[in-house]
Every structure is written in structure tokens, then in C-alpha cells.
Amino acid sequence: MKLQIRLLGGVELRVDGQVVASGAAKRRAVLAGLALEANRAVSLPRLAEMVWAAFPPASAVANLRLYAAGLRRAVGGRLIARRHAYELRLAPYELDVSEFGRLAEEGRALLAAGDPAGAVTTLTAALVQWRGPSGEGVPRGTALDNRWASLDEQRLQVFEELAEARLAVGDHGQLLPELRGHLAAHPLRERAWGQLMLALYRCGDASAALTVYQDARAVLGEQIGIEPGEELVSLHRAVLDRAVELAYTPAPAPVTMASVGSPPAQPVSLTERTGGASWAVPRELPANLVTFVGREREMTEVVTALRAGAPATVVVTGAFGSGKTALAVRAAHAVAAEFPDGQVFVDLGKRTSVTPGEVLARVLRALGIAPAEVPEDTDERAGWFRSLVADRRLLMVVDGVTRAAQVRPLLPAGPGPALFVVGQRRLGGLDGVCHVALRPLAAVDARDLLEALVGRERLAVDPAATGELVRLCAGSVLAVRIAGTRLAARPAMSVAALVAQFADGRERLDLLDYEDLSVRRSIDTVVAATHTEDETAGPLLTMLGAVPDALLQPERVAQQLGISSARLRRTLDDLADAHLVHLDESGGYRLPALVREYAAELAAMPTVAACSLDWSAGRPLAA
Secondary structure (H helix, E strand, O other): OOOOOOOOOOOOEEEEEEEOOOOHHHHHHHHHHHHHOOOEEEEHHHHHHHHHOOOOOOHHHHHHHHHHHHHHHHHHHHEEEEEEEEEEOHHHHHEEHHHHHHHHHHHHHHHHOOOHHHHHHHHHHHHHHHOOOEEEOOOOOOHHHHHHHHHHHHHHHHHHHHHHHHHHHOOOOHHHHHHHOOOOOOOOOOHHHHHHHHHHOOOOOOHHHHHHHHHHHHHHHHHOOOOOHHHHHHHHHHOOOOOHHHHHOOOOOOOOOOOOOOOOOOOOOHHHHHHOOOOOEEEEEOOOOOOOOOOHHHHHHHHHHOOOOOOEEEEEEEOOOHHHHHHHHHHHHHHHHOOOOEEEEEOOOOOOOEEEEEEEEHHHHHHHOHHHHHHHHHHHHHHHHHHHHHOOOOEEEEEOOOOOOOOOHHOOOOOEEEEEEEEOOOOOOOOEEEEEEEEOOHHHHHHHHHHHHHOOHHOOOOOHHHHHHHHHHOHHHHHHHHHHHHHHHOOOOOOOHHHHHHHHHHHHHHHHHOEEEHHHHHHHHHHHHHHOOOHHHHHHHHHHHHOOOOOHHHHHHHOOOOOOOHHHHHHHHHHHHHOOEEEOOOOEEOHHHHHHHHHHHHHHHHHHHHOOOOOOOOOOOOO
16 A cells, blocks of 8 residues: 655645545544654544644544544554554655655755755755645644644745755846745745845846845844844845855866766776776664674674675575664674775665665665766666676675565675675575574573673562563564663663563553664564555454464455455465464464564454454464
8 A cells, every 4th residue: 555645735645646535624633643743653632632722622532533443444554553542654755744854854965065956956856745835724723733833934944945056056047036926925034035135146136136135124124123134234245345256156066976877978988987996985884782692693694604705695584673683783893894895784664665776776876976877777777786896895784675676686796795685574586695584582692681781680689570571572682672771771670560561461562662662663664564565464464463362264264354265375474474473383373472462452443343353263274
């Protein structure tokens, strides 16, 4: 399912390219509030403040649940019910607010780097996201008002940053009417007054520029009782002096590592086009974890494979929260000195939508190719990449991979570079690679990790409680790390007290959420990626969560989902490949411990519980 939510104008929801009716204003406010807080749980009281201007009515919670049920009919499993809260799962590119922010930041960076032409293109794309005042059509006087005001202010800032970039590329003549319109609507924007003065001066109309200064001074004095700021005063003085620095001077072309695009007039070798020795040496590895325990066998396998003379590709897979990324970063640091031509680190965020071309473009930019020079064609990007890295000792680490196709173009074609892939799935479609699978963390290693985070003496006070805490974390490195961090943050709490809180499965995922560490969010990401590839995966996982310990009949499950038994088995295989289910000793599919709590939350949602299976006794679903 592909979503697009637009808040920069009238609130709009698109599902798979089709506009979905958002309903009444309060229903649109629920969508807007959840989207602005995407991937974070929004409590019902907080959501009520976003919907009602005054005190919420007594029926507020019931109304919110009704609005959420309607929204879930449109977005499916993207809307997740939490304990007295809702969470809307979105990728950044699915929300126009996020896209606007990303493009604005990129445009500012280009402007600061001396590439005003690139900034013009990017900042223009940022403003194209806008269709009118933000949040148009939702109730006003609510907690969302500050968000709308902030977004509208950002829009004005980006317009003025775009004006600065256009002045830098000599577009002062075309800019005049737009600046005048901007100031007519927002007469207190001193920066825009200065830009209008400069544009007029560069058009050869110094007298009009001086008149604009007087207009600005009058408006500021009449409306807010202040004189123009130092920057505007200095510009006025420079216009009076006809200062040389005010004249338009074309910016020098940005220096790039390569010239890709139109063929040169004379043949140019790749070495000449990339500047020969001027190879950009990236050093992108994240910081190494200090508290890293266990995984000695897996570390040895990975390091040995990366040091191999033949084309080296390693794929590390494992369940959510199994420490895949931590292992990758640690192993990469261990061999970094053997890759003097650089280390590139790319995180795909488990997004199935990332294309091979986008991955190639990211790596090419890391190697020094200017963004504007990266070829449009994916095959051409792949050719450039292979030519650039041939015989180079370059290490590439790509995390969050969901499909083999995303990294296939990066496979080393010869000795020199090495590729290190981290993913939830096995990625069996990649040929000639070293596969390393991470199993659940052993109890002794989990205890060592807790000891590193909490201290040996504290755990020794109650060994039984420590053992139970390790069991409840179910071999998840992430869960152990969060539990240890919680204990470290509360020195007075005993291990037994935390175990008592963990014992309630309904609360466990809430407790396994600490700052930016979250088991629930980790599972969410994997489920979303799996459901994108197989739309039956989400509903099936929810059904398994309704009665997680029950035996089920394959025929009844397939009938409820409206699919064949063969399709059901393929979906179960997909879930198993993503480590969301596993085969038990009897050959049946079961939910891992922490996934069981997650699936039970899904099944407990009102709109899901109503359509749950009529479970009955029977054999496990055989493999």
C-alpha cells in the first residue's frame, strides 16, 4: 500500500494514487495530527487537544476511536492502536511536510556550499509542495495551531532563501514581481525588503531601490514602531555609495569530481574525468559501540570474509533487534585500516521503495561525484560505479536492505572493494556471497551485556531475577539493551522490580521503549516492509496474534483471508524469512515471544478483533 498525505494546503489522503475522502473537519484533524507525529504514539488526550478548540466533550474518546476506525479502513495496518493512543506509520517521502523539510535543508546546504543554481532547483521543488495555507480546512484554535504557524513561517523563509539563490544566479529581473507580491502579503519581512532593493539596483534602478528603503522604513515604523535593522541600513548605505560589491557577479561553477552527461567534444579517459588522484575518501562509519558482547564466531566469519582476496560480499541477517547493525559497525571498524580508499555507510531504513538507482546515486555522491553530475540512467550509474571502484580498497556497508535487487549493482566485480550487507531477510538471490545468520543472543551473553550496562554487583544481588529478565528479553539484543538502560537510569530500582513490570505481557512493549530505542518500532518497520511485499502478511500476523498460543487449521485461515492454501504457505514462508514467525519442533509456525505481544496488540484493536478467526482445536499449521 502506497500512501501520500498532504497537509501543505487542504488536508488530503491518497492511497495507491487515489484520493480518499477525508470526511468532516475533525476527522481531517485526526489524520493531520497523527501524520505530523508520524511513527510516534499520540495519546488520546493529546489527540483530543488537536481536534477540539475548547474543552473536549464527554464523548471525545468514543468519537476519536470512531474517527480512527474510519481512517484505518483507508490505511489498513499503517494505523496502530497503542495503549490509550494511536500511531500512524509513514515513510518520510509519504508526507509532504517531511518532503518539504528535506528539500529545504538540501537547498540551504547547496546555497551554503556555493552552488546557487542547485539551490534554486531544490528550493523551488520544496515550495512546489505547497498548495495553500497549511492545514486548510481543519478546526482552528486547537493544539495544531502552533504547528500550522510554524510551517507557514518556514514557507516564508524558504521563499526568501530561494530569492537569495536566484539573486546569486542573476535572476533579479524575473524576481521583482514575486518579491513585490511577497511583501504585499508580508510587509514586515526585512530580508525581503533588502532583496527587493538589491534586485532593483542590479536592474539599474538605484532610485527605485532607495525608494523601497523608505517604504520599508515607513511600514516598520507605522506597524510595529521600529527602525530598519543594521543589515537593511547597511544595504541602503551601499546603494547610496554605489558599492562595487552590489553588482551581479556570476558564481564560479562548482568543482566536481566528474563530468557525467553530454559527451565531451574530445574523448576523455575516466582517470582524467575523475581527477586521477583526487579521489574523495569517505569515512562514513558510525561510532563503534562500547558495550558489545558475544558474537565472537559471527565476528570471525565476517572479518575473514571481508579480508578475502576474492571479490568479498558478506550478508548478515537476523531477527529484529538481534544486533545486526552493531555487529556490522564493529566488524567494519575492525577492518577499516585495510580499506584505505574509504568506507561508505548507507542505511536504507528497511524501506522496500528504495531503488537500486537511488542506492547507486548515494554511493556515487559519497565518492565525490557532485549531485548534479550523477547520471539519470541506473545502468549508467552502475557503470560509473564499477569504473570508479575497480581495484580500489573501498568498504561499503549497506544496512536495512529488504530486497536483493537494492544492492545487486554494488556487488564487487573484482578484487579490491568489499560489500557488507545487513538485512532482515536472507537475500538468497545474491550469488557468491558469504551468509552469516545471527541467532538469538545466548543467555550468558545477554547477562554479560546487562552486566556491562548495569554493573556486576547489582545483578549479583538477585541472580534469579536477572535470569528471569534475560528470559523475558527472549534473546533480543535490543530488548536487553533497553532493559539495562532502564536499570542504569534508575539506580534505586531492583532487577526484581523491573521483572515484575515485564511479566505483564500487555505492558512489555511499552517498557521496551526508551528514548530512540524501541522494540515495537523495530517490529513495526519489519512488518511494514513485509506487508508491502505481500499484502496478506499483515492480516495473517494479526490473526496469529488473536490467539497466539492456539493451534490452527490451515484451511480455516486460508478461507478467512480469502486465499488459497498454497498462497497461505507462501505468506508464512515470507513471515518466517523476516523472522516474524518460526517453525516449532512439531513443524508448525509459531510467533517468537516479543512478536507475540506485538501481534496481540494488533488483534486487540477494535476494527481487527471484530474480524478475528473462530479458532478451534487442530494440528499446528505444518511446514
